[in-house]
Amino acid sequence: MFTWIPGPLSKRATLAGGLLLAAAPVEAASIGACVSGLKKQAIEAGVSADVAGRMLDGATFDEKVIRFSGSQPEYETPIWDYMAFLVDPERIEDGKRLLKEHDRTLRSVEKRYSVDRHVVLAVWGIESDFGQFQGDFYTPHALANLACAGGRRAGYFKDELIKTLKIASAGHVHPEAFRGSWAGAFGQTQFMPTTYLRLAVDHDGDGHKDLVNSVPDALASTANFLKDAGWSNARAWGHEVRLPKGYNGPEGRTKRAPLSTWAKRGITRMDGGKLSGGEAAALIQPAGKGGPAFLVTRNFEALRSYNVSTSYALAISLLSELVSGGEPFKTPWPTDNPGLSRAQRKELQHLLNKAGFPVGEPDGKVGPATREGIKKAEAHFGLPVTGRPAYGIYTLLGGS
Template structure:
């Protein structure tokens, strides 16, 4: 017979005690989750009367909530982070305006040229702008293929309405609108998917905006921004047109500011800005001298400066963030064949190309630091991996995808 030493018995006892505590904790959590689910189901039942009072039929409501028994915890997690408002401007733009997004946009311009010509003619919005929006919103439809991004729109909005106090009013309104979309038959229940916030289709329209602007461009009787590229791009064009888009005009100009001079915060004509010493960064004259513009310096006076015209503020009707509208404008210009920024961003590191970013992710993955997508986009997972590698190798742990980090990785 094998004798077990007292010390070993003690360790076993402690282990069993830990297991018992963990089992109790898991049981408590399961009970709490069941209670939360029951509360959510009561909320769903109570919301039915609100929906019916807003024109939703009983059959539509039943179809919308079939199989939904609990809120989506990932929706609440994603709601805490919005890069338009939290990421540094250079980080936000680098991930969205790069050689990959430009090349794909130009390829899509060729592929969808006949439809883009019709949309331009009908709505007066340049194709490059629509392609940039498509890229910014869904990476030219690629995110619609990702189960980790796309979610059941009804469940997402119900989750926010039920559990997110800050967004509850928004979510209730959008939830009613989403059920109206289902009720009209533009999309079937299984394809009513969207982002964590309920943004729908290739061009990520919230349900109320879909109701206001959706277009059946391909003429099949449905306004389908999930599977019809013409419908999705025309819907985006319709939103811009109806919010005052000025055909044939730009969103803004990169400019150079004279040193040591203060400028007004309001809008002036381009001619007036020029009298103050503000000139285009590429040395060309302003196209419409009488057009009014507002000065923006998103990275401070040492970074790129811009005079934003009316179309910039129309782009913000799509997403009310300066970074978003700037990203669309810069990407649209690159897709159209214009040069990039003359003055680079004030990054605190030496930047690398998208291909080199993918290489960096490959190295980090091979070393066990990174388990995300190899796409060159530097999000929180990539930054955490870079920071962990930097700490292990005596580098400043800033998490930046720098040339210096890549050089060290290449030697490993």
């Protein structure tokens, strides 16, 4: 399960699949006693009393955390919306600029971990917009809410909370710096505490593994994660391909075969070039038949393990190509109502406000208020009511 929230929300490999918490209702009045118990357990586990107090005292019931943990998204995000938001012109240009700005660090990370620096940069861009947005939540309090909510995942979140406190107690990250997702991921490349303790590295040599304030540490830790997940610079993440008319052969991430075998099935590169070699790959069509098709390698699986979603891995793959001077996918998404970039979403919010469908201060993030405004606008124009930020309603309101 991949819960998409602009930012985006990250869970790391330790939260793969089936995360949503089947939590019992949390009473605001009862969380104080629960948090006191968690603080005691943390101290018994080796966390300093001072750090435990600084990070847990004052934790209160957070309805938003519980709601995010127990509810499905209001609608399933089409992949063309997902890609339009995450791989937009602004992120591509920022990526190209930061590729030059952090060239020395990225090259040293690539040399040490044998992970393509453009891919590492792309993860940074997708996870936190290159460090500009690391999350809305103070993760110790979010994790305390999840641990106190009960349910089958409560023990998991308690363990992540205690590990968060241990990271701070060891002096790697300042106690107040844990800003991240409702599920506990933090830092510029959004590691869960368990993943941090296993794979975070000190690349700048200051004695701390600081994924919040140190770009070198964040980038190197990401490369270390991908290396551990099986990334190899000896192969590409994959290839966009052209299928023969009426293709009905094998498809799916688990159905791997050498590139030469796919060539025998009539599949070619987009330019008509022949596929060859023994590299194993799988055919995926993430938007279904009629959309782009890709042969993806083990490297794609390494990207997917970072946040278990095919759309996520594809966004990383495309952004890495574009910041390195590559070209966008050739096959268009199979829709006549494509998604919007962040700039267009912000403009859509402005247009909704202007048209009398108030959504609040435009910020490019599509939350409940914006979806409600879109629904009212769709109803006004006689469109199917979806709440989706898409090109159709955008143009009807005057966007271009």
